[in-house]
Amino acid sequence: MSYDVPIVAPKQRFAPWLLEPMRRNKAIYLKVALAATTINLLGLVSSLFTMTVYDRVVPNNATSSLIGLSIGLGIVIIFDFILRLLRAYFVDVAGAQIDHEVGETLFAKLLAIRLDKRKGSTGSLTGIMRELETLRDFFASATITAIVDVPFIVITLALIAVIGGPVVLVPLAMVPLVVLVGVLTHPAMDRLSARSMGDGLLKQSVLVETIGSLETVKASGAGGMLANRWRKAVNQHADSSLGQRLISTIAVTTATSANTMSYAGVVIVGVGLLQANEITMGGLMACSILSGRAVAPLGQIATLLSRMTATRTAYRQINGLMDSPSEGPPGEALVPTAFQGRVELRNLSFRYPGAPEKTLEGINLKIEAGERVALIGRVGSGKSTIARLLLGLYEPEDGLVLIDGTDVRQFDTARLRALMGAALQDNILFAGTVRENICLERSGIDQEEMLRVADLAGTHRFMGQIANGYDLRLTDRGEGLSGGQRQSISLARALAGKPQILVFDEPTSAMDAQTEATLIERLQGELQGRTVILITHRPSLLRLVDRVLVVEGGRIAADGPREDVMQRMAKGKAA
Template identity: 70%
Template sequence: MTDQPLLVAAKERFAPWLIEPMLRNRQTYIKVAMAAAMINLFALVSSLFTMTVYDRVVPNDASSSLVGLSIGLGIIIIFDFILRLLRVYFVDIAGANIDYEVGDRLFAKIVALRLDQRRGSTGTLTGLMRELETLRDFFASATLTAFIDVPFILVTLGVIAMLGGVLVLLPLAMIPLVILAGLLTNPALDRLSARSLGDGLVKQSVLVETIGNLETVKASGAGPMLNERWREALNRHSHSSLGQRLLSSIAVTVASSANTIAYCGTIIVGVGLLRNHMITTGALLACSVLCGRSIAPLAQIATLLSRLSATRVAYRQINALMQTPSEGPAGDALKPVVQGRIELRNIAFRYPGASEKALDQLSLTIAPGEHVGFLGRVGSGKSTLARMVLGLYEPTEGAVLIDGIDVRQFDPAHLRHQVGASMQDHALLAGSVRENICLQRAHVDVDEMLRVAEISGTHRFMGQITNGYDLRLADRGDGLSGGQRQSISIARALAGRPPVLVFDEPSSAMDAQTEADLIGRLQEEIQGRTFLLITHRTPLLRLVDRIILLEQGRIAADGPRDAMLQRLTRGKVA
């Protein structure tokens, strides 16, 4: 029997990214349900044991019967112990599987997220990953265990009715009270949970921003400002969390009080029934024990209702992220071998929230193997154009074509394996220098790594370090100079000989001699490949044959390198 109909139905109903992993673990949950059912049945045995001892064993001094009952009870206790351990084990196994699948799916979604659809700061996105724990606990372990126990309330009440008659009315009267307390606190909990989650994400955002830019924070003296933001975020989050916890405790406290009332009421009423010989002493004791067991699952439900609001808010946040459009085509993605022809047709683009267009009706064609330099003032659209070619952003108007194919039809990972990019920030990843260059690409072996390291200049300083290419880097390559990070970034872009290269200010942190050496080595390396260079440094223009001047997102001038440099020198470029 196939799972496909179930998966399709789940997708149509509710959160397929969460329900599908749960359905795939349904065999485990069936085992959990069976174990929970047996545990609830075993819970009745201790009460019946108490009743039998007081009603049969004590009056008749039946020691041999007590031994037999004790042996039977001992066997049940052992099985109950084993079943409880198995229930926890199976729930944890299923929970771990769901954590892995949902977490993996969410991480893949973040990586594939279209940059123009990104909402919130880095801290906000990392905070959402933490909310997976809330969802997993509610929809997997806690909810399942509680709702399996709920039907056995009826079984327990039925046993109380058989043993104590009207005594069943006392726990029965407490059930609506507990449910009502949970329902009445839910609307306010919704508001407080949303506020608490939002405040928590703001706090996370401040923390991540500070730690990620600690050197800048210290050097610029931004510590007091961030301290103030942190204190404000702590204050807001502590207040909203306090209100949430206080309100959520109401339903739980009501359930606890209801349990006490039902238990004591059973004893008080039971004494009267016992005097009138309507029940036995054993029945009264058994009913008092069962009374607590009938309310206990409701206390779990009350706890779940108090957590429902936080879970609902977390679900909305994560589900909104999961429904955000991913980059790449909706259907089958193309994976052609790139030759290097690039064409921009009437491109227009505006960053989310920006008032002005970064690119405005820009059109150009770059032939395979052509070397083109892009010049322009800050904010003229040079880096944006590079992002368009890489498919990091989609144009709001027009199309970007590589070899006549719209980049939106490419498989994003395949496209970026065909385009080597060294972007302006030159950020490195935590890990070894080897990992930063190779990126676990199968076609980049040790020989290729050493070749591109020699070209980029990385080998000149890595060969003098004890750990060499196994040197572990901190986040973003902290501990290396700006020029060293740029060299590693260039090596990463060159690795694998991609047919298209996009370099954005590749030598901005290098000294003149290092830059001159790099230019000499790159001149041979980029032969036969399409090369896009964004720079403000004149020496690098030796690498290009054509220069395009951008101004306010448009092409102000386009021509051969030497002619363009002469015009720029004379200041006659319009």
């Protein structure tokens, strides 16, 4: 009897979202490594130049030889200068390409993340996105140069041994000292870096929350509370960052001190050898220069270890975001071209993450294509949740959400929402022009269509009287416009392109009675033949629908023609 043993692929050191851009830039990194290698080889020339001058030129007063050597050294310096520029250029190019590819992938992941699996506040997510800069700085720095410099420690020490013999023991003793300090400080650096990043994300969270709701903070008098949170977050971040910098400084300073001790030690030992005629003056000068070059890469490695710790912490945070579940099916998604408009909720139940009770339970509902339905009920009854599930913003805990007989989880989420028009309770506009907020750079929505839906939603009534009209630039969230104006623009955005399915959640809550009545009149003809799900507390909006559902406690309490349901509700209130 034989058994099939599943083969588990070894876990990669780097995730594909980072590894693949690095592989695509392999040729550039090879050029950087080649340039760094050549620079290190040319660096050895200066010490040999010094040795030759002291040992051959000075004793023999060979001026012509000095001129020739100087010309040669000048050529070496020019080549070194050019190679250093090319190395910096290639490092920047590779870093920019990785930043572009990883940044694009990360933002696409942010847009596709499942809302019920999202971790952390808006500020925390913003902070994680900001950590992309840490990754970019690492790969756009001289990281590859420091790696290439390490083997040249051995080559440089070998050259010192050839020239100065026992002198090599001095810089050789410094190498394990610097490495030992780096190894001993690394665990503390790793721990403090993670703590510092966590404190930084907390500080970012308080900042984003305050800036995003500054008007509410002022009006409600929440400034003191948020100031205390900010002060605590800043103090915590300052403490953890201070510890991180101190530990990092120990490693870097040790490398710097080792460089000085190496130079001084070579001179001291070399003087003894010089008196014993075991080394020449030129050899001693060359060894002193080479000792600095042998220990200098260790300082770069100490700095690199500090950067690597911060980069590893940033990588873990970003990779955690990249590993979070995405919207849509695990396999190939269906890409619909059009919807007829049939909607069905089958035995639907839903619970928000962390909530003790279900928001919806056992919902069964069928809406035919072209049918206009209103959902009414008390605050918190689950009406808005139904809208979110229809749009695929959340996945049901149990049951199905079907459009034209297909589970919405099988659709490509971007295409699903492109075929639906939605105006939700939070009328959030984006920084940019009013035109951009309505059209959203969607294909098929030209200026004629924009003006049509703007007139329908009532946007043209106030935008047509402004000098720059639809090119008026809005700030974040549409600040500067009234609630009713923002709501009007959101409605125009939902109506643009004539989607077959429309989801409106309190579309006129910020409008006055006259504006609302005018809007209802304009929408009467526009909504004919389309599937409309309208969530409202306003009886006046029920003129737009033919069927009314009453939602109570996450269940459908009543369902029927508009007039019948309203009469039953009126009798219930009278009783």
